Amino acid sequence: MPLDQAAAAFIENATSKPTKPLSETSVAEMREGVEALIPLGFEREEVHSVEDGIVAGVPVRTYAPFVEPLATVVYVHGGSFTRCGLHTHDTLCRRFANRSGCTVVAVDFTLAPEATYPRQLDEIAAVLDALSGSGKVVLAGESSGGCLVAATALRDRSLSAVVLMLPVLDRDSGTESRHLLDKDYMLTGEQMDWMFAQYAPDAKEDDPLVFPFRANDLSGFPPTVVVTAEFDPLRDEGHAFAERIRTAGGTAEDVCIPGIIHHAPLVPKKIPAGSRVIDDACDLLRSLVS
Template identity: 30%
Template structure:
């Protein structure tokens, strides 16, 4: 269907505010751009309380924020959340409203993790942090008020990359039980391009230059982009993965890889709930100040996660 009129208006506003760069965007420019974009998130969750802490990762202490929705049981389902930002940008702060909204919608105690970013810390630092953080939450679940048997792993954009990798790795690890994975506008393939990456390479929120710059900053030389820890879509062993909740957007450059991953998981016998949102763009779930569909998808995710963890 056509691009949603409000999404089109948003893209026009953003293009006017930040004309297309003629050269590779700097890391600082990409970080500032994401921070400004996340100001469009209108995801009020007044009944969610927070507390901050740190956990020990493979490269040092990692900050986290625990979100507790009102009425949560002494042991509630848990949700480990990894923020997006191309693995070079984003933080607990940029995604604070989204994390709170997800805690509110899902009824989970949500742990938002601040993993190491490139180019200061290149692959596999973020992957190692995500795995370590998930293992830490599982170990410390009781002290966090989380039922370790009802743990969801999720993220948006590049955070969904990490969530998918964590779930693939956990499937090979005894003792780590994941109830579901939740992938929102996931980035899943850097090995090959796709029709959606070509069709929406410019002017659709995230452009080819930014994607290429993020990948260049993230990957050291010599790393195979077909490595499933880089491109989860390229994994060949998908049986035994946790049930998947996947949300993609029609006008997202990463649409096709998210849709393809849903199909591959289904073919491997994994339970999948997949919705491709007509007329929407990348990261639309975080644009509630402009797009009514943002609140709708957060509510939908809430219902799906509650079913998965039987909340």
């Protein structure tokens, strides 16, 4: 399928503005840039309740759906490990709760570079430990949040399910889409190198908890949903990861949303098809936990 027209227009608008090279851009400036995307997110949906709190010392925001929850979803946001938070993903989490029929616990983990690996994984694990014994617990995340989710699932394979949306699984997976699509579709190889330099500056190249795509053993990995995007350089590594889970004897459902780019689910008001990343993930999740 050709590039979605709305996605093409979004790319053209974004790239028409003069920007500094990434090497000259501060983390603070990167964070300011993502704030401008908040009005382009999902419409604010009502949910049964929203509550801010602290779980195991970590700030969280809990969204309860109007129905009896099928499971508790611990949600880990994306943002290159360095940006975003509860406020940027509020409308997305509301939609996730309503569409999935699950309680969503959004984790406000400490961003890089103020904190580096494995601090974020430890905070997510602490939240999961606090929720253990409360029924089915699912771990979900998008983009770099997907990396944190996959790494956590490698450490804790007792989760009821895992949801990976447009996941970052490696600095450079060497897949075809990574090299065909990493120049003209907004997510670049330079950005991938930058984000991992902020998050895990001292990482060993073979550490699967930093680069889950390099894990040697996926046996026992929790039932997994993987959603990718056709014009995302991360597309093929997401699909390959799902295939490796299946080859190891596990369950993995993966779907590719046609025509869209990596950033689409954060700007559904500009790229309406981006909503399918969340909606399809939730529909597939419901089939795993119902």
